[in-house]
Amino acid sequence: MSVLELRSISKVYGRGAAEVQALRDVSLTVAAGEMVAVMGPSGSGKSSLLTIAGTLEEPTSGAVVVNGEDTLRMAGGAKSRIRRRAIGYVFQDFNLLPGLTAAENVSLPLELDGTSMRKAHLAALKALEELGLSDRARHFPDQMSGGERQRVAIARAVVGERSLLLADEPSGALDSANGESVMRLIHTYCKRGVAAVVVTHDAQLASWADRVVFLRDGRVVDQTAAPAGPETLLESSS
Amino acid sequence: MSVRHALLALLSEGPKYGLQLREEFEANTGQVWPLNVGQVYTTLQRLERDGLVSAVSDAEPGGEPGPQKAYRTTEAGSAELVQWLRVPPDLSTPPRDDLVMKVLIAVRVPGTDVSEVIQAHRRYLVELMQEWTRLKEDDNGRDVAFALVVDSELFRIDSVVRWLDAAEARLRRALADGWNPAKAAAATLSAGLPTRPKMGVRR
Numbered sequence: 001m002s003v004l005e006l007r008s009i010s011k012v013y014g015r016g017a018a019e020v021q022a023l024r025d026v027s028l029t030v031a032a033g034e035m036v037a038v039m040g041p042s043g044s045g046k047s048s049l050l051t052i053a054g055t056l057e058e059p060t061s062g063a064v065v066v067n068g069e070d071t072l073r074m075a076g077g078a079k080s081r082i083r084r085r086a087i088g089y090v091f092q093d094f095n096l097l098p099g100l101t102a103a104e105n106v107s108l109p110l111e112l113d114g115t116s117m118r119k120a121h122l123a124a125l126k127a128l129e130e131l132g133l134s135d136r137a138r139h140f141p142d143q144m145s146g147g148e149r150q151r152v153a154i155a156r157a158v159v160g161e162r163s164l165l166l167a168d169e170p171s172g173a174l175d176s177a178n179g180e181s182v183m184r185l186i187h188t189y190c191k192r193g194v195a196a197v198v199v200t201h202d203a204q205l206a207s208w209a210d211r212v213v214f215l216r217d218g219r220v221v222d223q224t225a226a227p228a229g230p231e232t233l234l235e236s237s238s
Numbered sequence: 239m240s241v242r243h244a245l246l247a248l249l250s251e252g253p254k255y256g257l258q259l260r261e262e263f264e265a266n267t268g269q270v271w272p273l274n275v276g277q278v279y280t281t282l283q284r285l286e287r288d289g290l291v292s293a294v295s296d297a298e299p300g301g302e303p304g305p306q307k308a309y310r311t312t313e314a315g316s317a318e319l320v321q322w323l324r325v326p327p328d329l330s331t332p333p334r335d336d337l338v339m340k341v342l343i344a345v346r347v348p349g350t351d352v353s354e355v356i357q358a359h360r361r362y363l364v365e366l367m368q369e370w371t372r373l374k375e376d377d378n379g380r381d382v383a384f385a386l387v388v389d390s391e392l393f394r395i396d397s398v399v400r401w402l403d404a405a406e407a408r409l410r411r412a413l414a415d416g417w418n419p420a421k422a423a424a425a426t427l428s429a430g431l432p433t434r435p436k437m438g439v440r441r
Contacts, residue, residue: 039364041403184375203399204392207367208375214357222357224365 001068003086003163003195004030004053009062011048011218022048023059024218030197032163035190037206038199040215046199047168049215053197054087054166055079067163084113088157090167090186094149096141096156102128102148103137106156113160127155131185147178151185158189165189165196171205183208241273241281246290246311246319253294253310256282268384282309290315337398341405345419356406363399367392 011023023045030036040046051057052064055071064071066082074082088109089095096105106124111117128137131151141149150170157165165186171179183198187208190196198209206212214222241263248254248262260278264271285291286309294308311319337359344355374388426432 041407187375201403202396203364203367204371204396207364207371207392209368212361212364212368214361216353216357222361224361224368 001032002029002065003032003067004028004197005063005065006049006053007063007065009049009052009059009064011045011052011057012060022218023052026062026215026218026220028053028197028213028220030164030195032195033190033193034211035187035196035198035209037209037212038197038215039201039203039206039212041201044215045218046201046215048218050166050168050197050199053164054089055083081113084109085160086162087164087166088159088162090150090153090157090165090170092169092172094141094146094153094173096149096153098141101138101140102133102144102152105141105152106159109156110160115160123159124155127159128152131155145178146174147181150174150178150182154182154185154189158194163194165194167196167198169200169202170198172200172202176204179205240322241277242285243319243322245278245281245285246315246322249291249309249311250316250319253308255306255308266383268381268387270384270387285309285315288314290318338401341402345409346423352409353406356402360399360402363395363402367395367399370395 006026006028009023009026010021013020013022026045026049028036028038028049038046038049048057052059055064055066058072067086069082071079071082096102097108100108103121103124106127107117107120110120110123115123125134125137128134131154133148133151133155136144136148136152141152144152150173154165154170157167167186170186171182174182179202183205186196186198190210198205200206212224213220244263244266245259248259248266254262256278257275259282260273260275263273263278282291286293289312291309292312294310340359341352341356344350344352370388370391374385374392377384377388379385
């Protein structure tokens with residue numbers, strides 16, 4: 001089943017002479033377990049696409065369907081709920097709350113959604129353990145390296161069985177080794193059934209995705225074909 | 239790729255047989271560059287002729303190499319290896335790159351959407367990178383030599399993708415500013431081709 005379905009999304013900012021058409025008739029479907037990268041230069045509409053997919057912003061026209069539900073037809077409360085329960089966000093600059101420890105940052109979305117503090121804390125510790133960050137659970141963001149902070153941010157985004165992970169240049173602020181481990185991590189979650197959309201201008205990061213969609217001037221202009229087996233590569237290099 | 243120096247490097251660890259050299263070479267390059275055993279023997283013969291390796295003990299010097307013949311490096315061989323490691327490969331002359339040519343030519347073909355041409359190449363390259371990344375992912379960093387080779391391929395292809403991005407942006411800007419490639423070329427010709435400084439630093 002598709003986790004995210006964008007149907008003919010258009011987005012216009014401003015009016016008259018200041019009008020900017022950020023997205024033009026963009027359709028994109030992401031299945032459970034699929035990792036899609038959206039590649040394009042700055043100004044191509046990548047970030048608008050992500051905020052609209054995450055229901056943080058409404059399109060000018062089109063439909064945003066998450067887990068089969070048309071989010072534009074939802075009441076405010078139901079929409080916040082889907083945002084809290086189904087969707088996780090990862091940002092370039094991590095966006096961890098500086099006054100909270102790693103574990104508290106991860107457990108916060110669960111607590112906001114009504115999970116008891118104790119249960120949320122245990123879930124956070126488990127998520128951090130999986131990322132090899134158990135010894136960092138009581139550290140504050142400024143006591144951690146960039147790579148560790150981003151892994152905590154990913155734990156926060158996926159904790160509580162969320163089905164859609166949206167990431168905006170998630171390794172933009174990291175060196176290549178840390179960038180790679182972030183992409184590896186997102187891919188691992190996808191293999192467990194999470195659907196992910198990663199926006200990036202970096203081809204090396206995009207190449208972790210199952211499918212790469214190319215955005216130009218607010219339009220999807222192209223996408224990569226279904227993957228061939230890696231065997232073909234080694235054969236062709238011999 | 240220098241099979242010659244790779245074999246010298248493997249022999250610098252101690253005497254080895256041809257078959258063993260082939261296996262170690264492939265293991266050390268993450269099996270990305272397969273080598274046939276005939277190539278190993280030919281290379282060993284040449285190295286022996288140049289005095290960089292010598293056959294060990296029971297085998298006749300100068301005879302046909304074969305499974306029963308082990309080799310070791312000579313002093314000249316070790317010196318050659320040390321020297322080779324430190325001499326940068328010649329990158330000073332730009333290679334005649336097919337892709338660069340295609341983009342330069344696309345600009346001059348009437349009715350051609352250069353962005354569309356660039357995108358066709360970009361997609362191909364990203365698909366290639368996806369394949370390499372999958373290999374890297376499957377291996378999960380266990381084979382360091384292999385990861386090094388894959389990284390080098392990824393960085394190489396990535397640099398081409400980045401060039402395409404930059405080329406597209408530059409062309410769009412120029413076209414938006416009213417640049418006309420045919421007129422520009424004619425103007426350059428009538429003014430005389432500029433002489434550009436020769437590239438290359440002493441290595």
